[in-house]
Each structure stands twice: as C-alpha cells, then as structure tokens.
Amino acid sequence: MKVGYVAIVGRPNVGKSTILNACIGESLAPVSQVPNTTRHTLLGIYSDDSSQIMFIDTPGFQLHDDLMGQRxxxxAQNSLKLADVILHVRDVSRPLGEEDAAIDKQICHLGVxxxxxxxxxxxxxxxEIPDTAIVVEKGKIPVAQICESIVQHLEEGPLLFDPDDYTNTPVYDRVGEIIRERANLLLKDEIPHALYVHVEDVEVQENQVRILAYIVVERESQKRIVIGKAGALIQQIGTEARHRLLEIYERPVHLFLRVRVEPNWTKNPKTLDAIFGSHA
Ligand SMILES: Nc1nc2c(ncn2[C@@H]2O[C@H](COP(=O)(O)OP(=O)(O)OP(=O)(O)O)[C@@H](O)[C@H]2O)c(=O)[nH]1
Ligand SMILES: [Mg+2]
Known part of the structure; x- marks a missing residue:
C-alpha cells in the first residue's frame, strides 16, 4: 500500500476544497464563493486497492495581519508539517499575488x-500555464490524474484508516461548518467574514437528531440581514443545512437555528481560541 498525507495549499477561493471533495467523492469541506470559507484544516481520506491518501484541506493562505488572519x-502552516506531498493550487483567472510568493517561499524549503x-x-x-501542470475546468477535477501523480511520491506503509472512512472528523464537529457553508452561499458581501456558528447542543436519538445552533455576527444590522424579511433567510439557511445533515445522520433532523450578536468577536482572542483551539 502507498500511504501518505497531502496538504492542499493556495490563496483563498482558488478551489482547494472543491478538489478535496472531488478526490474523496463526498461533500466534506465547505465550498462557497466567499474567500476564506475554509477556517479549519480538514482531513479527507481517499482509499483504493493500492493506496490511501489523506488529503488535508487548509484555509486559504493570506497575509492579513489581524488576529483572524494570523489564526x-x-x-494552513501547521498542516505543512505533516505533508508527504503538497498540492499548490492556483486560480488562472487572477494574477499571481504576494500570497502565492509567500506560499512558494514557505514550501520550497521543505524538501517535499x-x-x-x-x-x-x-x-x-x-x-502562463506550464505544460506539466494539472488543470481544472468548471470545477471538474481530474481525480485519477491527481491521485496518480501523488502516489508516485508516496512510500509503502500500512493503512492508517478504515478504507470505508472518508474523514476522521466527527459529525458533531462538522455541524457548524455545514450551517456556515449554507449561510455563506446565501449571504453576500462582508457578512460571511463576520459570522461564525456556535453549536450549542446535538442530541442524537435512534429516530431523530435535535440540534441547537447559533449564527453569531458582530452587529445588530448584520443580525437583521441574516434573519431576513419575516425570517425568510434564516429559515432558508436552516432548511438547506438540514437537508445536508439528514444525508449524514440518515434520520430526521430538527435544527433550531438562532442569531446572536457578539460585538467584535473577530478581535477577541478568547472567541478565536474557542473556534480554532488555543494551539493555533
Ligand atoms: N469557474 C470555476 N469556478 C470554480 C472552479 N473550481 C472551483 N470553483 C469555484 O470557486 C469557489 C471557491 O471554491 P472553494 O473550493 O471553496 O475554494 P477554496 O480554495 O477552498 O477557498 P477558501 O476555503 O476560501 O480558501 C467556489 O464558488 C467554487 O465553486 C473552476 O474550475 N471554475
Ligand atoms: Mg476551502
């Protein structure tokens, strides 16, 4: 068995999570048009008869020096420590930026x-696109080509995960990200950046799942936008998230979704510790 870890790195919004999801054949990582949709590294597992590849999806690498940017x-940097191979993803529709140069600088010394x-x-x-590059069009990912190029660089080793598993992230930890992805897709402008999801409670019963979660924003005006006219938007976020949760839990899901204001949470180290873990 060829086995190894692969970090997917690149600027925000270049299509990293789209690649991860295609490679593992599941909608694991949140994908949206909003830069920095991914806030947490996420492990997606690809297994076939001769290989097991652990893809690590990372937050888009950016150089903002505020607390959130640093986290x-x-x-993204932590994931590089584990990587046996790195996928550097670039979006051909945007000129190369200083983030690309910063990424190149970080990864070229790793010997990976x-x-x-x-x-x-x-x-x-x-x-310019080099002849040797792997290319993606309209989000159509050449999974076989990507996996073949990775496997060439991997060593023989024992399986690290059950081949039927596609992630090691417990569903409980994914609930908030599923809700946030739906909110990102339905909200425009800056609000997704000012928003996080706090999952208060998940109660899994034999015949149903009950979830209480808060969408937390920074200002009252943002709260009104998230709620929408007569509650229409929050209801739609809830309905769409519930469909996805239903697929995962395979039983009816009752999702109680509320909106809360926490002024300046993006600048609050305690809140960021709660979101990212204090190790970040
Ligand atoms: N037109 C086009 N859009 C794409 C392609 N690949 C991905 N996208 C879109 O680009 C947006 C960003 O995709 P993501 O996979 O979330 O990008 P990401 O690099 O993970 O972004 P962050 O997590 O924010 O860093 C989404 O709206 C995708 O649907 C592509 O080949 N063509
Ligand atoms: Mg992403």
Missing part, C-alpha cells in the same frame, strides 16, 4: 514534492 495562516494545479480554466486566463 487562519497558522492553521510539490504538484501544481491550475483551476478555473473556464475563465479568462491571466497567467
């Missing part, structure tokens, strides 16, 4: 093989 950067993936080939190209 996101640290999450780097595979370049260029995404959004269906959009207007603003960069």
């Amino acid at each position: 996101l950067r640290k999450e 093989p780097i595979i370049e993936i260029y995404t959004k080939m269906d959009l207007r190209h603003v960069m």
Whole structure:
C-alpha cells in the first residue's frame, strides 16, 4: 500500500476544497464563493486497492495581519508539517499575488514534492500555464490524474484508516461548518467574514437528531440581514443545512437555528481560541 498525507495549499477561493471533495467523492469541506470559507484544516481520506491518501484541506493562505488572519495562516502552516506531498493550487483567472510568493517561499524549503494545479480554466486566463501542470475546468477535477501523480511520491506503509472512512472528523464537529457553508452561499458581501456558528447542543436519538445552533455576527444590522424579511433567510439557511445533515445522520433532523450578536468577536482572542483551539 502507498500511504501518505497531502496538504492542499493556495490563496483563498482558488478551489482547494472543491478538489478535496472531488478526490474523496463526498461533500466534506465547505465550498462557497466567499474567500476564506475554509477556517479549519480538514482531513479527507481517499482509499483504493493500492493506496490511501489523506488529503488535508487548509484555509486559504493570506497575509492579513489581524488576529483572524494570523489564526487562519497558522492553521494552513501547521498542516505543512505533516505533508508527504503538497498540492499548490492556483486560480488562472487572477494574477499571481504576494500570497502565492509567500506560499512558494514557505514550501520550497521543505524538501517535499510539490504538484501544481491550475483551476478555473473556464475563465479568462491571466497567467502562463506550464505544460506539466494539472488543470481544472468548471470545477471538474481530474481525480485519477491527481491521485496518480501523488502516489508516485508516496512510500509503502500500512493503512492508517478504515478504507470505508472518508474523514476522521466527527459529525458533531462538522455541524457548524455545514450551517456556515449554507449561510455563506446565501449571504453576500462582508457578512460571511463576520459570522461564525456556535453549536450549542446535538442530541442524537435512534429516530431523530435535535440540534441547537447559533449564527453569531458582530452587529445588530448584520443580525437583521441574516434573519431576513419575516425570517425568510434564516429559515432558508436552516432548511438547506438540514437537508445536508439528514444525508449524514440518515434520520430526521430538527435544527433550531438562532442569531446572536457578539460585538467584535473577530478581535477577541478568547472567541478565536474557542473556534480554532488555543494551539493555533
Ligand atoms: N469557474 C470555476 N469556478 C470554480 C472552479 N473550481 C472551483 N470553483 C469555484 O470557486 C469557489 C471557491 O471554491 P472553494 O473550493 O471553496 O475554494 P477554496 O480554495 O477552498 O477557498 P477558501 O476555503 O476560501 O480558501 C467556489 O464558488 C467554487 O465553486 C473552476 O474550475 N471554475
Ligand atoms: Mg476551502
């Protein structure tokens, strides 16, 4: 068995999580049009007859120096320590930025093989694409090609996970991210950046699941937007999240979703510790 860890790195919004989900064949990582949708590293497991690849999805690497930016950067950097191979993902529709240079600088000294993936080939190209690069068009991921190039660099080893598992993240820990993904997709502008989801309680029973969660924002005006006219938006977020949770839990899900204001939570180290863990 060829076995190893693969970190997926790149700027925000280049399509890293889309690649992870395609490779493991599950909607594990949240995907949306909002930069920094991914806030936590997430492990997705690919297994076939001759290999097991543990993909680590990382937050988009950015250089903002506020507390939130530092935490996101640290999450991405930590994942590099584990990696046997790195996938560096670039979006061909945006000119290379200083984040790309910072990523290159960090990964080129690690002595780990780097595979370049260029995404959004269906959009207007603003960069040269090397003949050797793997390319992605309209989010259509060449999974076999990606896995083959990874496996060439992996060593023989024992299986690390049950081949039927596609992640090691407990469902409980995914509930908040599923709700946040739906909120990101339905909300526009800056609100997704000012929002986190606090899961207060998940009660799994034989014939149903009951979940109480809060969407937390920074201001009253944002709370009104998340709730929407006569509660329409929060209801839609809840309905869409519930559909996804139902697929995972395979039983009826009752989701009680509320909105709470916590001024300046993005600048509060305690809240960030609660979201990222104090190690980040
Ligand atoms: N047009 C086009 N859109 C794509 C492609 N691949 C991904 N996307 C879209 O790009 C957006 C960002 O995708 P994600 O997979 O969330 O990107 P990410 O790199 O994980 O983003 P962060 O977690 O925010 O760093 C989503 O709206 C995807 O649907 C592609 O090949 N073409
Ligand atoms: Mg992502």
